[in-house]
Amino acid sequence: MLYKPGHSTAGKTGYIMEHRYLMEQHLGRLLTAQEVVHHKNGKKDDNTIKNLVLCDKAQHDSRPKERKPRVIKCPHCGENLMVPWNARYAEGRRPSKHIRQRHV
Numbered sequence: 122m123l124y125k126p127g128h129s130t131a132g133k134t135g136y137i138m139e140h141r142y143l144m145e146q147h148l149g150r151l152l153t154a155q156e157v158v159h160h161k162n163g164k165k166d167d168n169t170i171k172n173l174v175l176c177d178k179a180q181h182d183s184r185p186k187e188r189k190p191r192v193i194k195c196p197h198c199g200e201n202l203m204v205p206w207n208a209r210y211a212e213g214r215r216p217s218k219h220i221r222q223r224h225v
């Protein structure tokens with residue numbers, strides 16, 4: 122955190138995120154709310170410019186690993202079922218399609 126009162130992204134406290142400030146200095150402009158500064162090596166306290174990369178917020182927030190099919194256990198027979206990553210039923214709830222096909 123850097124103390125920069127009056128900076129556009131400084132809140133009431135006057136502090137801003139150092140990595141965002143460094144990227145702004147590097148680019149010579151202010152960052153937008155849609156831009157995220159990502160630490161390449163995952164170390165949040167390594168604020169060298171080489172470790173910083175500018176990302177789009179939507180891109181940064183999407184986590185590809187969560188888009189793989191999930192495996193849930195059927196509460197009826199204990200069988201493992203693959204469900205899409207965005208399936209609406211939560212773990213432990215009955216997968217209705219499977220119930221219809223196998224348990225009726």
Ligand SMILES: [Zn+2]
Binds near residue numbers: 198
């Ligand atoms: Zn089952």
